Amino acid sequence: MRHSQTLIPTLKEIPADADAKSHQLLLRAGFIRQTVSGVYTYLPLGHKVLKNLEQIVREEMEKAGVTEMLMPALQSSELWKKTGRWYKLGAELMRLHDRHDREFALGATHEEVITSLLRDEVKSYKKLPLQLFQIQTKFRDEQRPRFGLLRGREFVMKDAYSFHTSQESLDQAYDNMYQAYSKIFSRCNLNFRAVIADSGAMGGKDTHEFMALAEIGEDTIAYSDQSDFAANIEMAEVNITYPQNEKALQDLELVDTPGVKTMADVAELLQQPVEAGIKSMLFKVDEHFVLVLARGDREINDIKLQNALGAQEVELASAAETEELLGTEIGSIGPINLPNNIEIVADHAVAMMRNVYCGANQAGKHYIAANLDRDFHVDRYDDLCFIKEGDPSPDGKGTIQFAKGIEVGQVFKLGSFYAEKLGAQYLNEQGKQETMTMGCYGIGISRTLAAIVEQHHDEHGIIWPKEIAPYNVHLIVINPKQEEQAALAEQIYTELQAANISVLFDDRQERPGLKFKDSDLIGLPLRLTVGKAAVDGYVESKQRESGDQQDIHINQLVEKVNELI
């Protein structure tokens, strides 16, 4: 591609409202432009990258036996009402009316459309399993669109859906998809982790998020430094065998702790370590109240609590509810002398503690040397706390580290939620109606594009991995008016294209310095500069990532370039 035939509007300045590095660089290098908040035009270079990503996804999906199709963006509200998501998704779902006043959603995702399609077209177990995908523009009216392509309102997704007659078949498709995703993100040169995630309110079970590690990421990942274990911190199991505290039991004692609120404050006042105390928190769990106990140095994880109790909803009790139930303020509650209707659940660590201090359910007072079974009881134990950096990895290999991640993909065992709501049934081998079992699998393609830039750049610009780069070679001619240089550049341009090596040819009448700056910013793998040595048939190469330079003779052009890109 000749620069003069395309539109690459590079910017010198960092755009004022762009916080994320990828956002800044994609704007500055002329890959994208915002049209309205959270909505972008992909300029020619951005479009090339998008197509390269789509091609990788398409190839790996096809290898995995997943078949491409294309569903519409316009979706009847009827479908969304049947699954309840018309009401549940709120303002995030973009909606419109047609000329006959019928309601539509703009597709944020396609479970409804594809499940009703399969309901109508697949009537027998013989036609299952089926794995289908599409690459399509999606719409989601984010409350706060930001970070450019990382959180937009119109974006490109690959979404796939699988349909099964059994859990085993779903498990197989899930593993299949998991492997395909790993290949895709590896081909994208992303540093990523497949992270155990929360299945949330979608009604499903197993789910993994594929997270590209990046400081700008909005999710925190707990991962092992010695294995491939990784989980969203909301989900990471704490797998520690706590030793029994063997000290002799001391007598329970009530002490004054005026004005102290936090575990750290109490520890300091009592001159005891934080981990010798018990943290007590009162939760409202589906209309009844539960006191949760944890070792003082641990944070209680309400998602674990919700999952452990099989609850629909979990929230902290308010100050008023606490006062009414326990007669005291939130900072002074504890497990001793509780009303009978309050269940007490505790993190596993609590079982092994002795002579602990804890709130006394009286303002400004704590107990010390409280002991389990003698002074208070626990109804049940579970894994209820957040994992911490330095904890042993739950798989027994290595130590937990934290990192920030951008969610670029998710695989999800949906189960039969959508199939039930939409009546997607088939006849089994015995001729009986059964409901289909489903999985869904997404990749944010435009978000992946931005995540790659987050991981692959330096202070001068983007550094595209070879398979993603809009072109592999940036051809620059120092003085296009000089005959030998112009001729050699044209020859190189022709020869590389004939060898199927994609080239961006900067044929502009501009200063070399400006061309080099643009070239670093755009970040193609290899730059070829045609300058004075053109008279001898030489061109200078520079690798974008390593900065390594060498002179290449035109006779060895294709061979050398193939080595260097």
Next chain:
Amino acid sequence: MRHSQTLIPTLKEIPADADAKSHQLLLRAGFIRQTVSGVYTYLPLGHKVLKNLEQIVREEMEKAGVTEMLMPALQSSELWKKTGRWYKLGAELMRLHDRHDREFALGATHEEVITSLLRDEVKSYKKLPLQLFQIQTKFRDEQRPRFGLLRGREFVMKDAYSFHTSQESLDQAYDNMYQAYSKIFSRCNLNFRAVIADSGAMGGKDTHEFMALAEIGEDTIAYSDQSDFAANIEMAEVNITYPQNEKALQDLELVDTPGVKTMADVAELLQQPVEAGIKSMLFKVDEHFVLVLARGDREINDIKLQNALGAQEVELASAAETEELLGTEIGSIGPINLPNNIEIVADHAVAMMRNVYCGANQAGKHYIAANLDRDFHVDRYDDLCFIKEGDPSPDGKGTIQFAKGIEVGQVFKLGSFYAEKLGAQYLNEQGKQETMTMGCYGIGISRTLAAIVEQHHDEHGIIWPKEIAPYNVHLIVINPKQEEQAALAEQIYTELQAANISVLFDDRQERPGLKFKDSDLIGLPLRLTVGKAAVDGYVESKQRESGDQQDIHINQLVEKVNELI
């Protein structure tokens, strides 16, 4: 692709609500399904065809130096208000509000978005001309969606835009695009005509529509049987040198013609040929009235009239207006004794007529032997009538025929309408601000898909041209349970794919008859049937279009298949 891994829900019956052949066949062969009126899902086979078409368009655009990009579907109402199209497009433009109650259009076309992009990013003549295209889903809320993909509400388009500093540069891009379109539709095996069309209200000048000839088409094309002349009948010039009627002038006479209304009725009553009379029609042209005269056998073309008079609006005068101005009814009006304030314009044919009959502006009366200049005058002559089958072609070569056409593409010299409204200016070589000149160029990709089916089918199903076909070979095994057959089929499947020949492998456990019926319906270029001859390494081939059959030995497979597809 194995049939068992994909979704091809063929139908035996013709769907009740599908009128167009392409609609019926695409539904029956399992290429598409409607989700709501005018909105379709492309099933795996339909999606393949769509991608093949997109690839042809992309390749020809790139060869023509047009660069791909991608603009968003969500478009701010602000832009559309600036060009006035927010109000002009009415219900056809789909509209929505976001969570902050800002108004958006769903892109029906992208002149507004790209012109404002170029306004912001291109400031100098040095960066022009530019030719950009995208392939994208468009939305148009048709009053009456019908004929499946021929007139949908969500559809796939290629839209291109060019920006220039001069009319010559635009002319060049237009010719360039015209040539590329001709190549594209030729590669699609379409019988098409590039047709001179009306530029309508878009403010532009030259425009051609690319029409695929098909009975179901909504447009009528006038084309020459001996040249490449073709025009929309609204636009086709009538280029006839009428001979002067040399008869002696007779005396004007008023005759009774009670109750007759049409030219044919009058002709019969007067026992004269229709072409010896003058047809008179009163039009309201931008608030003044014009009487239009034509030879009795010709139809007056109001678009030609509008263009000839440079008018904004042309409509027939109402009965009340006619009565008020001429004191009579519409069927009795004529050019003699008109009020002075009514301009009289006539088709060229009228100038050569003598002794004509015409309306007398009195109910139930006509004049006979009326003569130009003696009895009535004409203010100006022009080409004002529709062309007719049998007329000489305007280019002097051959005779005019009519055909129905489906508009699959359009090229359009927009001029500076959008650039002016949106302030798209650049600095010229003298450092002065000038407004850009634009062209726009569309191809309805999903409509082209349907047009191909309209032209390529028989009573058994679709007959896909090779480059468009979802797969090139349909591999059928008569008895998959028979070991030699199964093994040979697998071998063929593997070998063809290795040779880059795409194959749909019907591996279903179904009756051969059903497989053959589906195969004819789906319409891939070549069918290979593995049956009893498998033991000897033979497979039977059948070309879908010619029906020619031959046996192929596995040792010659790839070579023979390449010959036959």
